[in-house]
Amino acid sequence: xxxxxxxxxxxxxxxxxxxxxxxxxxxxxxxxxxxxxxxxxxxxxxxxxxxxxxxxxxxxxxxxxxxxxxxxxxxxxxxxxxxxxxxxxxxxxxxxxxxxxxxxxxxxxxxxxxxxxxxxxxxxxxxxxxxxxxxxxxxxxxxxxxxxxxxxxxxxxxxxxxxxxxxxxxxxxxxxxxxxxxxxxxxxxxxxxxxxxxxxxxxxxxxxxxxxxxxxxxxxxxxxxxxxxxxxxxxxxxxxxxxxxxxxxxxxxxxxxxxxxxxxxxxxxxxxxxxxxxxxxxxxxxxxxxxxxxxxxxxxxxxxxxxxxxxxxxxxxxxxxxxxxxxxxxxxxxxxxxxxxxxxxxxxxxxxxxxxxxxxxxxxxxxxxxxxxxxxxxxxxxxxxxxxxxxxxxxxxxxxxxxxxxxxxxxxxxxxxxxxxxxxxxxxxxxxxxxxxxxxxxxxxxxxxxxxxxxxxxxxxxxxxxxxxxxxxxxxxxxxxxxxxxxxxxxxxxxxxxxxxxxxxxxxxxxxxxxxxxxxxxxxxxxxxxxxxxxxxxxxxxxxxxxxxxxxxxxxxxxxxxxxxxxxxxxxxxxxxxxxxxxxxxxxxxxxxxxxxxxxxxxxxxxxxxxxxxxxxxxxxxxxxxxxxxxxxxxxxxxxxxxxxxxxxxxxxxxxxxxxxxxxxxxxxxxxxxxxxxxxxxxxxxxxxxxxxxxxxxxxxxxxxxxxxxxxxxxxxxxxxxxxxxxxxxxxxxxxxxxxxxxxxxxxxxxxxxxxxxxxxxxxxxxxxxxxxxxxxxxxxxxxxxxxxxxxxxxxxxxxxxxxxxxxxxxxxxxxxxxxxxxxxxxxxxxxxxxxxxxxxxxxxxxxxxxxxxxxxxxxxxxxxxxxxxxxxxxxxxxxxxxxxxxxxxxxxxxxxxxxxxxxxxx
RNA sequence: GGGCGAUUAGCUCAGUGGUUAGAGCGCUCGCCUCACACGCGAGAGGUCAAAGGUUCAAGUCCUUUAUCGCCCACCA
Numbered sequence: 001x002x003x004x005x006x007x008x009x010x011x012x013x014x015x016x017x018x019x020x021x022x023x024x025x026x027x028x029x030x031x032x033x034x035x036x037x038x039x040x041x042x043x044x045x046x047x048x049x050x051x052x053x054x055x056x057x058x059x060x061x062x063x064x065x066x067x068x069x070x071x072x073x074x075x076x077x078x079x080x081x082x083x084x085x086x087x088x089x090x091x092x093x094x095x096x097x098x099x100x101x102x103x104x105x106x107x108x109x110x111x112x113x114x115x116x117x118x119x120x121x122x123x124x125x126x127x128x129x130x131x132x133x134x135x136x137x138x139x140x141x142x143x144x145x146x147x148x149x150x151x152x153x154x155x156x157x158x159x160x161x162x163x164x165x166x167x168x169x170x171x172x173x174x175x176x177x178x179x180x181x182x183x184x185x186x187x188x189x190x191x192x193x194x195x196x197x198x199x200x201x202x203x204x205x206x207x208x209x210x211x212x213x214x215x216x217x218x219x220x221x222x223x224x225x226x227x228x229x230x231x232x233x234x235x236x237x238x239x240x241x242x243x244x245x246x247x248x249x250x251x252x253x254x255x256x257x258x259x260x261x262x263x264x265x266x267x268x269x270x271x272x273x274x275x276x277x278x279x280x281x282x283x284x285x286x287x288x289x290x291x292x293x294x295x296x297x298x299x300x301x302x303x304x305x306x307x308x309x310x311x312x313x314x315x316x317x318x319x320x321x322x323x324x325x326x327x328x329x330x331x332x333x334x335x336x337x338x339x340x341x342x343x344x345x346x347x348x349x350x351x352x353x354x355x356x357x358x359x360x361x362x363x364x365x366x367x368x369x370x371x372x373x374x375x376x377x378x379x380x381x382x383x384x385x386x387x388x389x390x391x392x393x394x395x396x397x398x399x400x401x402x403x404x405x406x407x408x409x410x411x412x413x414x415x416x417x418x419x420x421x422x423x424x425x426x427x428x429x430x431x432x433x434x435x436x437x438x439x440x441x442x443x444x445x446x447x448x449x450x451x452x453x454x455x456x457x458x459x460x461x462x463x464x465x466x467x468x469x470x471x472x473x474x475x476x477x478x479x480x481x482x483x484x485x486x487x488x489x490x491x492x493x494x495x496x497x498x499x500x501x502x503x504x505x506x507x508x509x510x511x512x513x514x515x516x517x518x519x520x521x522x523x524x525x526x527x528x529x530x531x532x533x534x535x536x537x538x539x540x541x542x543x544x545x546x547x548x549x550x551x552x553x554x555x556x557x558x559x560x561x562x563x564x565x566x567x568x569x570x571x572x573x574x575x576x577x578x579x580x581x582x583x584x585x586x587x588x589x590x591x592x593x594x595x596x597x598x599x600x601x602x603x604x605x606x607x608x609x610x611x612x613x614x615x616x617x618x619x620x621x622x623x624x625x626x627x628x629x630x631x632x633x634x635x636x637x638x639x640x641x642x643x644x645x646x647x648x649x650x651x652x653x654x655x656x657x658x659x660x661x662x663x664x665x666x667x668x669x670x671x672x673x674x675x676x677x678x679x680x681x682x683x684x685x686x687x688x689x690x691x692x693x694x695x696x697x698x699x700x701x702x703x704x705x706x707x708x709x710x711x712x713x714x715x716x717x718x719x720x721x722x723x724x725x726x727x728x729x730x731x732x733x734x735x736x737x738x739x740x741x742x743x744x745x746x747x748x749x750x751x752x753x754x755x756x757x758x759x760x761x762x763x764x765x766x767x768x769x770x771x772x773x774x775x776x777x778x779x780x781x782x783x784x785x786x787x788x789x790x791x792x793x794x795x796x797x798x799x800x801x802x803x804x805x806x807x808x809x810x811x812x813x814x815x816x817x818x819x820x821x822x823x824x825x826x827x828x829x830x831x832x833x834x835x836x837x838x839x840x841x842x843x844x845x846x847x848x849x850x851x852x853x854x855x856x857x858x859x860x861x862x863x864x865x866x867x868x869x870x871x872x873x874x875x876x877x878x879x880x881x882x883x884x885x886x887x888x889x890x891x892x893x894x895x896x897x898x899x900x901x902x903x904x905x906x907x
Numbered sequence: 908g909g910g911c912g913a914u915u916a917g918c919u920c921a922g923u924g925g926u927u928a929g930a931g932c933g934c935u936c937g938c939c940u941c942a943c944a945c946g947c948g949a950g951a952g953g954u955c956a957a958a959g960g961u962u963c964a965a966g967u968c969c970u971u972u973a974u975c976g977c978c979c980a981c982c983a
Contacts (some may be wrong), residue, residue: 008945202981218983231983264980273983281981293976342980357983387911391978398979469917479937487978554931557921559912561977565919567932585942648921652930666940733940753949759937766938797940851927864963872925872964879926 009580011544014710028138030078034472038474039070040078044484048088048124052131054518057536061549064137068702072729082145087411087452117410136705144861145463147455155462158416158884164427175284179346180302184407191344200339204332208246210254217269220749222320225308226297229275234260250332271837272414280356283565361405368498369396382511385559404451411449457495486514514647516561546704553647583711593686601609603690604716612691623669624688629738630661695730753825755796758814762830769799775808776821811896817889819882850885855880
């Protein structure tokens with residue numbers, strides 16, 4: 001039977017089919033009652049703000065690799081998918097969409113707006129799910145979750161009420177970060193800081209009694225309209241007599257007191273500070289200490305309000321300009337100096353944040369933080385990379401109460417009802433009929449919603465059925481591992497740990513792996529708005545999903561950000577193509593195998609393949625023993641690497657095994673065996689090739705699922721075999737381990753490479769078979785070459801290789817030496833180019849001499865001999881002996897060649 | 908202001924105190940060899956940022972410095 005397979009791998013031809021195949025029958029559905037050790041992982045739910053970007057691609061690939069790997073190793077595996085409603089971000093997206101259509105979302109009303117967002121959620125969520133399916137994520141789609149679903153909303157209310165009843169959630173009037181564009185409060189974490197060049201305006205505040213004035217320095221003159229005091233340091237002699245006196249606030253007719261407070265830094269500015277309790281965190285605290293009134297001078301959208309008198313209606317920055325002009329006109333502006341300051345920006349829209357005093361809901365964090373730190377200290381949760389642990393502790397130690405209310409319409413409505421009669425608050429799981437304080441029915445639910453991270457913090461248990469003790473919760477909680485980007489350690493990871501411990505008594509995951517961010521070539525965080533983002537869909541189409549997966553993870557060393565480049569993607573695609581073509585090699589030769597009377601069906605059962613490597617004439621051929629030994633080594637590395645989330649190591653070692661060992665050496669070596677006239681020999685070769693290739697596919701499958709699934713189905717498989725994803729991952733068998741084969745084949749590789757080098761150096765006809773000579777003092781080495789003469793001659797393209805004991809003459813041909821052997825192609829028509837050979841040898845000589853000198857020095861050192869481990873000394877001694885042999889050979893060759901050439905070219 | 912990280916080949920980066928520091932890409936030379944030119948073979952290319960220290964032994968541990976990043980922080 002002849003098979004047709006395209007010459008080049010075309011991922012577009014096959015990916016869609018398998019993506020569909022995997023989800024069709026819920027192939028990756030988890031079963032809480034299934035046997036085996038558990039591996040569970042919940043997705044960091046992507047925001048429904050658009051589609052997946054390349055960072056998600058990395059994150060999801062890592063999760064999927066580990067999921068597939070564990071599944072193939074017999075774990076009871078759950079990869080739970082889902083999405084986040086992403087309160088402020090999603091609301092912004094929809095608000096903007098409406099604005100683009102000329103609609104102010106506020107005119108729609110809350111209910112209609114929510115309806116529009118749900119429509120958008122369906123669109124964006126649908127896109128995300130489609131992308132996840134497209135990239136082959138092996139999730140259990142029957143367990144998909146959404147943070148704002150009715151089920152999860154119930155969990156949110158449960159948690160809110162419990163925290164309220166425990167006194168951990170409270171409502172207070174406090175100074176918070178306000179975004180005048182998003183029109184909501186923000187937590188400290190949602191504010192990013194940016195250093196900007198600004199000014200320090202020195203303003204004269206005249207004394208109320210007309211005697212002189214105090215100069216205050218401020219970076220924000222517009223807030224002076226809300227000043228309710230000026231503060232000086234109590235021990236500042238310059239201002240001592242002013243304390244308790246009144247000043248007249250310029251541009252208004254208000255009188256404000258001079259107060260004394262140790263918060264003032266005498267060295268800064270003039271040593272006198274204007275106090276604006278409603279618009280500055282420090283001043284807010286000072287205001288509380290001194291019982292000062294708060295005067296909010298702004299509106300929600302950042303304009304000056306009625307309290308700003310003549311400036312009312314002006315934007316805060318326009319007001320700043322006007323105020324400075326007016327002060328100047330009145331001669332109250334002493335001077336303006338340059339001043340660098342860090343301004344707070346809204347994380348989402350980059351608007352300058354306005355500190356404002358307002359009524360908000362808060363969550364006390366300290367006690368939860370302490371328990372979370374203790375758990376991490378006890379290593380109930382491990383963190384990779386480990387240095388993130390310190391960051392975590394640092395943040396947790398300095399944690400402040402969390403503003404959890406947001407003035408948005410998209411989110412979990414706070415389950416609190418305000419009583420119109422007694423003004424008290426009723427907090428309840430279900431909408432209450434009457435006020436729990438006075439019994440009045442005049443209840444109105446709080447307008448605010450919860451910070452989106454509040455529901456995300458519950459994700460590992462809310463998605464598994466908590467507060468019920470469901471089978472899912474019992475089996476899969478705590479989850480095994482959390483994989484996420486390091487930039488949400490505080491937003492999300494820390495809060496999950498705190499909430500998880502608080503509500504379930506257990507950590508939410510056993511381990512956290514914080515992976516890199518994917519950056520642009522210039523090192524910036526990728527951003528769609530800046531046009532620097534890479535579109536994973538386009539890249540998948542261009543290079544193939546498997547290549548993308550390979551590319552991203554091969555660079556994913558923990559702790560460093562990664563940069564995706566065209567070059568790397570091309571390299572990854574080439575690898576996929578290489579695998580494809582290795583398979584093609586098998587297929588185009590199958591006829592020959594079957595012509596010999598063998599049947600493909602004989603290779604279909606895993607039991608048959610698992611017995612590879614098969615022996616011929618009583619022995620496993622060296623090449624097969626070697627390949628399976630290399631496979632075992634690779635599997636060791638892969639296991640170790642995946643267990644410690646060192647994806648790049650695992651992926652690179654798989655790459656090396658497949659390309660270098662399997663393709664470059666194994667396939668090249670066994671080619672003639674496959675068509676050997678000796679049918680028994682040929683059959684053994686075929687069985688071993690099949691066994692090795694099929695194992696290699698399984699080895700590769702978690703990283704490159706599409707390609708391996710496609711090829712695996714083209715190999716003979718037992719009846720009822722559904723998918724490579726459900727097969728067993730190869731296990732490094734004890735019988736595969738074979739250091740002798742590795743050592744022996746390394747010798748053959750060395751000899752073949754040496755002959756090829758000589759051939760290149762002598763510029764010999766690359767197709768012409770040549771006669772060469774081989775010598776070694778070591779009988780075992782000579783035997784090894786003799787045993788494998790056919791292969792060596794063939795790969796080195798030799799007509800014959802004469803094996804003699806001892807050494808070869810160092811002149812009269814192209815030659816390579818090691819301490820163990822010499823190999824030489826005698827001159828026939830061509831000679832060595834001395835202008836190349838002599839400098840090469842001299843350089844080698846120099847390197848060896850230096851190396852020998854340093855080793856001699858070290859071995860001559862008594863302290864070294866007495867302190868270094870025996871093994872190190874032994875190694876050093878034998879290496880030194882080898883180097884000396886090599887040096888002697890090089891010296892001899894140099895003498896010969898120098899003599900021959902008369903005048904050696906200058907080195 | 909505090910903290911963390913980085914600095915290794917032309918580029919992007921691995922490197923877990925112990926032989927001659929690796930990979931991919933790029934570069935040079937030679938090959939369309941019947942799986943693969945998305946390929947094959949052979950090469951060149953590195954005082955591991957600088958200085959000091961610990962150690963028998965340092966790219967790896969410590970200190971200082973320089974440069975570049977990132978995070979955190981209420982100095983008006």
